[in-house]
Amino acid sequence: METLKIVKIGGNIIEDETSLNAFLKLFSNLEGKKILVHGGGKRATSVALKLGIESQMVNGRRVTDAKTLEVITMVYGGLVNKNVVAKLQALNVNAIGLTGADVNSISSEKRPIKEVDFGFVGDVKKVAHESIDKLIQADFIPVFCAITHDGNGQLLNTNADTITSQVAIGMSKLYKTSVYYCFELNGVLENIQDKNSVIKHIDSKTYKYLLDRGIIADGMLPKLENCFDALKNGVNTINMGNTDMLIKANDNFTKITL
């Protein structure tokens, strides 16, 4: 099986032109078949504010109403996605920008209303791995933003981390998949106070050990739970660290395997 790399970057990189350009250069040098997934960043919030759309929060969580969804579609699907594609083209990466609606790549269903109505938020239902693969086989590099659709004409806001893991799980039917979650830290840290205490390799056994010792807790816990869920569903390797982990010689990041 051929390897497919799926790289996720967050808003912190998207928002800073210098960081974005540096990252895209690294991404362009990445060998083999690859997919990029990007988050949106605070740009959507600032555009919404200027348009007089207030962010609705319920129990501390953002609600995507119809107006907010329009802003997200404009900012993530248009401004961010298409500028990333144009920048990648300038680096000779034959990128193609996608939402989940394009080639019906990621369908989702509107999150059911329980205690909170999150509005136009979609939970991923199906990844059309064969359609995505047609693009990859044509030597195009898919660039996903954090938008899916319900198949009935409705776009839906979807978490970029979830899109990453679901696309990776889907593509695992055809490829040996390696996911790269780029974030601010160098990796999963043994000591949260020491940014250089990167745990280089976590597998099911060491994960249990780290859990038992309370080394993995708080925000890192759900992140790693998601990772192991993806690994159990076919994903081969998950890497967590800052964008430098895309540099070939660098091994200062966390590699997670089953």
Place this chain on the structure above:
Amino acid sequence: METLKIVKIGGNIIEDETSLNAFLKLFSNLEGKKILVHGGGKRATSVALKLGIESQMVNGRRVTDAKTLEVITMVYGGLVNKNVVAKLQALNVNAIGLTGADVNSISSEKRPIKEVDFGFVGDVKKVAHESIDKLIQADFIPVFCAITHDGNGQLLNTNADTITSQVAIGMSKLYKTSVYYCFELNGVLENIQDKNSVIKHIDSKTYKYLLDRGIIADGMLPKLENCFDALKNGVNTINMGNTDMLIKANDNFTKITL
């Protein structure tokens, strides 16, 4: 040679939900290989206004400054394009939304500054017909918005009619191409006062005849000049009329051939 239909719709259809849905239904019923090109409409102007970006006009023509380009990228490339794609998916059309940056499909160069600096406006330089064809061969339906790129990372605002004719010329290397320009009139009219006086067929000979008699003048003249230019460069047929021309039984529109 197989036939490829290239349909262009303008802002008037995009802006009206009922018209748009009716058109997309017609487009979905269109048999064979096809491409959609859409204009933007006034939505970009209203979003720009809300964001406090004033439309700069020089000699009565709109200038695309950096801020306006951002709005165009948000509205045409994001909001309009992705909603059209989602609506087409709901009609079982496996659409893929594109700017000229995606798969490097349409490269352009920034219009040189002469009397007027039009800003970030691009004149089409090259259509990557083989890349576009890879999408068509994969049974995807390309949906273009009116944005191109310069290959150096810069998106550029480009007229949707120009994109339509240039894509059609490019695709003529691989297909027998039929272009459908949807606009408000039923077609080219013999008598501008009588909306039913549609001239059903214009070829080079009848065009000369109509020109000599002054029947074609004003706004229709550059439109038809562009049509004959496209026909001379490989396009097979150009059709002009309202969206009803996509209904099979209807022949009340203008068909233009060499």
